[in-house]
Amino acid sequence: MTTSPTCGLPAQIVLLFTRGMLCLLVLSDCWCSTIPAAYSRSVQELFEKAQASDTRPIFVRTIPPGLQRYQGRTIDEVDRIEITVMAGVSRDYDDALLAHELFHVILNSKGFAGGGAAMPSASGSRDAEIDKALNDLVSVLNSRFPDELIDREMVTIHLKPRVLLDTGVEQTMKVASAFGRNEGESWPLAAKNGQAVVMFCLAKRIPESTMRLLEGKMRFGLGSSILDRESKLIARFQGRRCQINQPEACYHLTLQLRDAAGLKGLIQMRNPKTHVFE
Ligand SMILES: [Zn+2]
Numbered sequence: 001m002t003t004s005p006t007c008g009l010p011a012q013i014v015l016l017f018t019r020g021m022l023c024l025l026v027l028s029d030c031w032c033s034t035i036p037a038a039y040s041r042s043v044q045e046l047f048e049k050a051q052a053s054d055t056r057p058i059f060v061r062t063i064p065p066g067l068q069r070y071q072g073r074t075i076d077e078v079d080r081i082e083i084t085v086m087a088g089v090s091r092d093y094d095d096a097l098l099a100h101e102l103f104h105v106i107l108n109s110k111g112f113a114g115g116g117a118a119m120p121s122a123s124g125s126r127d128a129e130i131d132k133a134l135n136d137l138v139s140v141l142n143s144r145f146p147d148e149l150i151d152r153e154m155v156t157i158h159l160k161p162r163v164l165l166d167t168g169v170e171q172t173m174k175v176a177s178a179f180g181r182n183e184g185e186s187w188p189l190a191a192k193n194g195q196a197v198v199m200f201c202l203a204k205r206i207p208e209s210t211m212r213l214l215e216g217k218m219r220f221g222l223g224s225s226i227l228d229r230e231s232k233l234i235a236r237f238q239g240r241r242c243q244i245n246q247p248e249a250c251y252h253l254t255l256q257l258r259d260a261a262g263l264k265g266l267i268q269m270r271n272p273k274t275h276v277f278e
Pocket residue numbers: 100104143147
């Protein structure tokens with residue numbers, strides 16, 4: 001399985017970056033509680049809807065493309081919601097990206113995701129990097145089913161989720177090409193399982209032919225066991241998706257995904273309704 005407990009995690013984190021889950025940058029102070037007029041009317045309306053859904057003010061920061069490896073992210077603070085998005089790519093892209101993050105705010109206010117955390121290690125000796133990767137996986141797990149729901153919701157208001165996914169695939173291909181042969185095979189089990197979840201999340205949102213192409217590229221560096229795990233998740237959750245009026249069912253699907261991915265005991269999810277960690 002593995003020779004070193006941290007081996008592979010940095011690479012995994014790089015992959016997570018490409019999915020828009022992480023940020024290494026120090027936040028600058030250019031947050032705005034309004035959004036630029038360049039965004040389309042439907043995004044402006046979505047912003048108003050998102051703001052009305054939560055008592056905390058929403059602050060949006062737009063950053064130029066290419067500065068970092070995530071596309072957009074939303075952070076829940078106690079007293080505010082912070083959204084960071086790349087902007088200046090194209091009208092379709094900018095609209096889709098901010099809309100995606102605003103949908104997360106709206107869905108979270110309905111009880112779709114309640115956060116979570118890495119379980120404290122029994123011995124207290126877990127590597128800090130593993131802890132960090134597990135905490136990042138919480139976002140991946142919480143986003144998996146809602147992201148696919150958001151894609152469907154966006155289409156109904158004439159926005160184009162495909163432009164975001166195309167960028168995600170492109171970035172993942174780039175990262176994959178930097179792996180050495182079978183590098184993933186030496187990763188610790190938690191990293192393999194986490195990477196399988198990341199791949200599974202993308203697989204459910206892009207055309208099958210694109211995913212096959214991506215898997216083909218990644219097989220060289222990841223090896224086959226991670227892709228086998230991904231295939232098992234795909235088979236296990238075939239046809240399962242979240243519906244906009246069923247937040248509780250969506251959360252339970254997320255719990256099932258965590259368990260099926262072998263991450264139970266490592267990651268605890270926070271029940272959005274009861275706020276209990278489970
Ligand atoms: Zn998302």
